[in-house]
Amino acid sequence: MNHEQIQGFTRRLSQCNRGEMIIIVYDILFTYLADARKALEENDRDSYKYALRKAQDTLSELIGALDFHYDLSKNLYSLYVFCRNELAKVMYEGKSDRLDTTEDILKHLYAGFKEAAKQDTSEPLMSNAQQVYAGMTYGKGQLTENYMEIDTHRGFFA
Template sequence: MRGCESLNPYQQYKENAILTASPEELVLMLYNGIIRFIDEAKTALQKKDYVETNAKIQRAQDIITELMLTLDMNYDISKNLYNLYDYMLRRLIDANVKKDIEILDEVRGFAVDLRDTWSLALQKVREKVYATKG
């Protein structure tokens, strides 16, 4: 990691946000990253920039792989998420090989649903914690 003095203010803010985020907030950031990289891949694909398309799809794949590796397989939900992540990975590979925006949209839809569900669950937990404190 670089020293903060070499970062511009936006990079420093981003790095601080990641370093101070709770594990739950990090998951939300990862889902947002998948969505962002898929959007960037779609833009690159529309421009027929296949090198950039590949790079962005691979970034989304890396995030999904990281999510898979952090699952606690002692819970049934983790097994279900693992299967969904595995499907998303395979579809991203298909999208990359076929240069198919519709497949990217499909995977993006899963990522948006996961992000929105996670965000709602996080909000409910926070409300419950604040209700018990106040």
């Protein structure tokens, strides 16, 4: 994951609500899986292992966020643990077939969460974050986003 992607995810996280947050975490996970696939094709073993470890860490975050008061969480837990174990096997086998299987499972889950997120009308999690305005200026070949500093005390209130 490069610096621009990290900035993009950070910006999205500062503006998201509960439903959008899970989508962003999945997007981060898919970015790490794409990085692992690219490193495997380029035979860059260190980057490959790093990307897979980060993907496993992201899956661990998804597992940690589950609320086991709901039966669905138990099913998601099983799927996440399976995917995390498959990534561990992929790391040492160096083959992309298990990576394909894992990515397919996660894409199906992602589609379901994306539909659910469309129905979430809750407020953004960070109520005092910088506002992002896109389209006010343009850089060479790209849209530039501006951040408006309204209050110096932004972010989560302690």
